[in-house]
Amino acid sequence: MNGINQNTLRRLISIGMLAVLLVLFTILIGAGSGKFLSQENLIAIVRDASVPGIIGVGITYVIITSGIDLSTGSAIALVGMVMANIYAYTLLPIPIMILMGILTGLACGLVNGYIVARMEIPEFIGTLATMSVFRALTYVIAIRDVNGVIKSQPMNVSQYTFLGNTIDGTPSGLPYVCIALALFVIVGQIVLRHTRFGTYIYAVGANKKAATLSGINVERVRMMVYVITGFCVSIGAVFTTARLQSATTALGTDFEFSPIAAAVVGGVALSGGSGDVVGTLIGALFMAALENGVRKLDMNTAFQYIIKGVIIVLVVMFDATYKARMDRIAKEKGAKEGLE
Amino acid sequence: MAELNQTNLETILEAKGIYKSFSGVPVLQDVHFEVAKGEVHALMGENGAGKSTLIKIITGVYSKDQGQIYWEGKPVEINNYQDCQKLGVACIYQELSVIPPLTVAQNVFLGREPRNGKLIDFRKMNRMTQELIDKYEFPLKPTTIVDNLGIGQRQLIEILKGLSQDSKLLIMDEPTASLSGKEAEMLFKIIQTLRNQGVSIIYISHRLEEVYMLSDRLTILRDGKNAALLQKHEIIPAKVIETMIGKVVDESSGSRKMLQSREGEVRLDVKGLTDKSDRYRNISFQVHRGEILGLGGLIGAGRTEVVRAIYGVDKAQSGEVWLDGVKLNPSPRNSINAGIGFVPEDRRNQGFIPLLSTTRNVALTNYDIVKKNGSAVSDKDELEMSKRAIQAIDIRPSDPNKEVGVMSGGNQQKVVLGKWLMRDLKLLIVDEPTAGIDVGAKDEIYSILEDLASKGVAIIVVTSDLQELLRVSHRILVMRKGNIVKEFKNVEVTQSKVLAAGQGVEEVEEAG
Amino acid sequence: MKGFNISKYSKPFILVAFVLILTALRPTTFPTVGNIANVLWSVSVIGIMVCGTIFVFLVGGIDLSIATLCGFSAVVVVEVIHFFGDTTLGVLAGVIAAICVGAMAGCVHGFIITTFNIPAFLVTFASQSVFLGLSMVITNNKIVSCTAPAAFTAIGAMKVFGFPLPIYFMLVIAIASWYVLRKTEFGRYIYAVGGNATASEISGINVKKSTILCYVFSGITTAIGGIVLASMTQQAAAATGSGYTNDVITAGVIGGVSLLGGVGTVPGAIFGAVLMGLLNNGLNLMSVPSTHAGLVKGLVIIIAVGFDAMQHRDQSRKRAGFRLFKKKAA
Incomplete structure (x- = not known):
């Protein structure tokens, strides 16, 4: 009697978008070694999707609570730079360095959470401000050479850089970051769909008043999702710096956009209360495939900025229209059906 | 429905000698109210009679000045909503508090999900929900996402939520206000099932037919005092209306009036106005020069929707609006230019x-x-x-x-x-012009309206305040369920008659 | 009542205090003719842009695409001038083209935001990426320099009565925007829409059209800012204007413009722009690298908006209490 569920339909649409994109690029670029459709290229796409996907788990939570976090890119740079400092100036072991990085990420999240949930500053403006604060802090603690010029700090000890590599060490192998992605997505999805906390995230995003009435601490949930995003960011930063084998001040300049784009394409509605982590994963794969294809087509890489921006707006426009329509249908159907 | 024999029934909730005043103005005075186990007890009264205040005291939203509440015979203190939930009282909010992206079961058990370690035990939760659904015969499925449900079914989820917490008393405040006819029928059936299962229900409504059909007893409040406690067989529409308005009041000057229509030239001519969402149908009427037309009826009868469509805030599906012989294309700007003024219902927003x-x-x-x-x-x-x-x-x-x-x-x-x-107005539409306004300002607003009318402006007054309706109108139209059901013109009219028309009650004995 | 409200009379004192502090800290470098010109240039670009974006803020919107739209229009003006062989006619065509681009961008923003009811920050956040991409594609990721004709370089560099020309642009635009907001019927509608869109609609205001126009104004001033910036630096690139989104929003916020809509004035916004110009210059003179300035600016936004949010919260609480009381008494 319900026909197809709204969420299922939205999932099919994002999978369809990804499939169309893959087919399109396969036709345009071709299959086979060095082409679009090949094992190593598909792995490369998943690898590119990994860091945005990992951060996307946190972003998904944030957006489901009807928030937004624009500061993730800057937070990545800050986490990276904190680790670089520890690497350069202390003799602390690598795991401690990573731990410090994670703590930095959590702190960034806590700051965002406090500004948004406690001070009640509009999400986009609060995180826009922390975006510039985190980036500036990165510059403040940046590693400099004897002349005081900022340099990129190499972090090339093998017990760290292996994280940026593949498991078997060959270029065609499975990168560690993909495993981390899988772990984050699975745990992220389970937490979201199968724990009380996950249910609260939806409740807060869909109806704050009702959530409060049901005894949910709305402020705490909102704060927590930013802290979780901070954690995801720090893990993303570890894998990024491990792969680049260095930390720079410009790290993550693209990552303000990618996780949000991934979530939006994957069906996480900005109005809050809908979408999930798997959707964001599909969105991240879509974005990575898009980037990859644009590169392989020898187009100016700048086209990807245009395409991404346009796609986001189109998807959001579609979602807004679709949502309004489905709500109306549900209402009319309810009115007609009554007892049946 | 067999009539309940009160003597055999134990009282579940009793409120005795409740007093409450706000900044010196008494709102409740020595109010007594009791609900027995397994009864549907209706609560009625005009706007401002103190129904909401009483309910808010029972649910712990307000504190009482004097009096005592007893739960199952024992005195209790209810200081907040949590207290009353603990006792086993659940309030079904008018403003729905369901979470649309979650399933029925998730909503019912929000915050109390059965768990297996840290993970929610969905199987158990769905089974528990299904048991509740089966027990009370709700037309729901535990795994349906609420997004896909209509308002009526969402309301059932709220009820289910209350029942899942072993609530023995449900409070429903105007539950049918935003339901379609079929949804309301569904709700009535559920209420009867609940009652048969021993759940008590406080049913607050303006709609007499519902109260008549559902309730075992009826408490009527008037001006913050108990006006009557009627047993089922005593619930006779005419009597209820009479009690709500009060005989004494009805004989005083403010509640009885000889209407004198102004038969000047027609200013506004509304022809066959029909709504897209069926909130009003085929509405046709005229307003004359210098005439104040009162539009009465219950809240939700479609009055506000009609005047909004005339002014052009919302578009009607079909029908025409003519002003001084010119057909209008309703939109706020066009209406203003044509000489229509509009004072909306929700002042602040x-x-x-x-x-x-x-x-x-x-x-x-x-x-x-x-x-x-x-x-x-x-x-x-x-x-x-x-x-x-x-x-x-x-x-x-x-x-x-x-x-x-x-x-x-x-x-x-x-x-x-x-x-x-x-x-330079030709027509002024005012919707609930004096809601939440002190007496002095009310009188001033009435005299402004009368003054305008004397200058030839046609005026439509939408109001739920019967006294006000009688006070200002030259002619009265009453709406009920989206139709104009009655016109009072050049006759003597009383509050009871208007209320009866709005309720769809055929005959009312003349008061007094 | 709302907005980061520095009392009307204390604003000049704050500016004077700022100037005195900077003079005291950097007595040899701050109060020099050359440096004052620097301050004025910086102020003028922010000032020009904030005079348009204030319209968007007033209707409760936001524009996160300021920086890249500014860059894009800089690229457009320079490329068009090159297309016309660096002639004066080319300058005219370039300026018109860039302004048209800005207006178009604003129109698209406004249309999407009002028609689909999508949050403004998201639409402008996505479009900033589009503008960045367009600039990069057109310039092929390179910096395009443009040192001729004189008509172009004069826009940013010429001095009239000792003051740089952009300051006059800013004044003209500020007066125009002050006039529209303070004096005209349309201006009054903007405040009404920002204060209560539903009531405005009922009062016969075309809310959608007014909102779109606000975004168009914002686009136009952003484009003019880009033109001036291109002329001042005699070059254009995708990165031209980066950082200005924050600067403009901060200028508005410390000038008393509420991001919740309905509150703010042009003189306030100009005050904010001057303060931002002084802040930029001061940080610069104290040898605080521009990369670190974001720390200060970010904190300024948080404090100013936090203050606004706090006031709003208190007020809505008071209001809720008030309404509760009314209901009880009824």
Whole structure:
């Protein structure tokens, strides 16, 4: 009697978008070694999707609570730079360095959470401000050479850089970051769909008043999702710096956009209360495939900025229209059906 | 439905000698109210009779000044909603508090999900929900996502939520207000099932037919006091209406009136107005020069929707609006240009701009008549206009630069009304013009309306306040369920008659 | 009542205090003719842009695409001038083209935001990426320099009565925007829409059209800012204007413009722009690298908006209490 569920339909649409994109690029670029459709290229796409996907788990939570976090890119740079400092100036072991990085990420999240949930500053403006604060802090603690010029700090000890590599060490192998992605997505999805906390995230995003009435601490949930995003960011930063084998001040300049784009394409509605982590994963794969294809087509890489921006707006426009329509249908159907 | 024998039934909730006043104004005086196990106890009364206040005291939203509440015979203190939940009282909010993206079961057990370690045990939760559904015969499935459900079914989820917490008493405040006919039927059936299972229900409604059909007993409040406690066989529409309004009041001058229609030329002619969402159908009526037409009926009867469509805030699906023999294409701008003024129902959200001054609010609709120097609005003329408005209707504070948001309700309404007085009006529509306004300001607003009418303006007054309806109207139309069901014209009318028409009650004995 | 409200009379004192502090800290470098010109240039670009974006803020919107739209219009003006062979006619065509681009961008923003009811920050956040991409594609990721004709370089560099020309642009635009907001019927509608869109609609205001126009104004001033910036630096690139989104929003916020809509004035916004110009210059003179300035600016935004949010919260609480009381008494 319900026909197809709204969420299922939205999932099919994002999978369809990804499939169309893959087919399109396969036709345009071709299959086979060095082409679009090949094992190593598909792995490369998943690898590119990994860091945005990992951060996307946190972003998904944030957006489901009807928030937004624009500061993730800057937070990545800050986490990276904190680790670089520890690497350069202390003799602390690598795991401690990573731990410090994670703590930095959590702190960034806590700051965002406090500004948004406690001070009640509009999400986009609060995180826009922390975006510039985190980036500036990165510059403040940046590693400099004897002349005081900022340099990129190499972090090339093998017990760290292996994280940026593949498991078997060959270029065609499975990168560690993909495993981390899988772990984050699975745990992220389970937490979201199968724990009380996950249910609260939806409740807060869909109806704050009702959530409060049901005894949910709305402020705490909102704060927590930013802290979780901070954690995801720090893990993303570890894998990024491990792969680049260095930390720079410009790290993550693209990552303000990618996780949000991934979530939006994957069906996480900005109005809050809908979408999930798997959707964001599909969105991240879509974005990575898009980037990859644009590169392989020898187009100016700048086209990807245009395409991404346009796609986001189109998807959001579609979602807004679709949502309004489905709500109306549900209402009319309810009115007609009554007892049946 | 067999009538309950009260003597055999144990009382589940009793409120004794409840007093409550707000800043010195008594709202409840020595109110007594009791609910027995497994009964549907209806609570009725005119707007302002104290129903909501009583319920809010029972649910712990307000604190009482005096009196005692007993739960299953024992005295209890209810200081907040959690307290009353613990006792086993659940309130079904008018404003629905379901979470649309979650399933029925998730909503029912929100915050109390059965768990296996840290993970929610969905199987158990769905089974528990299904058991509840089966027990009370709800037309729901535990795994349906609420997004796909209509308002009626969402309301059932709220009820289910209450039942899942072993609630013994459900409080339903105007539950059918936003339901379609079929949804309401579904709800009635559920209520009867619940009652048969021993759940007590406090049913608050303005709709007599529902109360008549559902309730075992009926408590009527009037002016913050107990007016009657009727057993099922005593619930006779005419009697209820009489009790709600009060015989004594009905004989006083304010509640009985000889209507004298003004048969001048037709100003407004509405022909066959029909709504897209079926909130009103085929509405046709006329308003004459200098006539004040009262539009009565229950809240939700479609009155507000009709006047919004005439003014053009919402578009009607079909039908025509003619003003002074010219067909209008309704939109706020067109209506203003044609000489229609509109004072909306929800003052704070629709009536004025809180951050702006009296001057700016008064001038907002009138920049076509404020003087201009080139493209610049003449500040001087704008201020003059605002001063004229302040003087014409005595807005206090009289400072034209005062932000309207910080004024009292009465003065805010005067600002909203005042802007229309600056124009050459042909028709003025006012929706609940005195809601939440003190008595003094009410009288002032009535005299403004009468004054306008005497100048030839046609006026439509939508109001739920019967006394007000009788006080200002030359002629009265009553709406019920989206139709105009009664016209009072050149006859003697009483509050009871208007209320009976709005309730769909055929005959009412003359009071007194 | 709302907005980061520095009392009307204290604003000049704050500016004077700022100037005195900077003079005291950097007595040899701050109060020099050359440096004052620097301050004025910086102020003028922010000032020009904030005079348009204030319209968007007033209707409760936001524009996160300021920086890249600014860059894009800089690229457009320079490329068009090159297309016309660096002639004066080319300058005219370039300026018109860039302004048209800005207006178009604003129109699209406004249309999407009002028609689909999508949050403004998201639409402008996505479009900033589009503008960045367009600039990069057109310039092929390179910096395009443009040192001729004189008509172009004069826009940013010429001095009239000792003051740089952009300051006059800013004044003209500020007066125009002050006039529209303070004097015209349309301006009054903007405040009404920002204060209560539903009540405005009922009062016969075309809310959608007014909102779109606000975004168009914002686009136009952003484009003019880009033109001036291109002329001042005699070059254009995708990165031209980066950082200006924050600067403009901060200028508005410390100038008393509420991001919740309905509150703010042009003189306030100009005050904010001057303060931002002084802040930029001061940080610069104290040898605080521009990369670190974001720390200060970010904190300024948080404090100013936090203050606004706090006031709003208190007020809505008071209001709720007030309404509760009314209901009880009824």
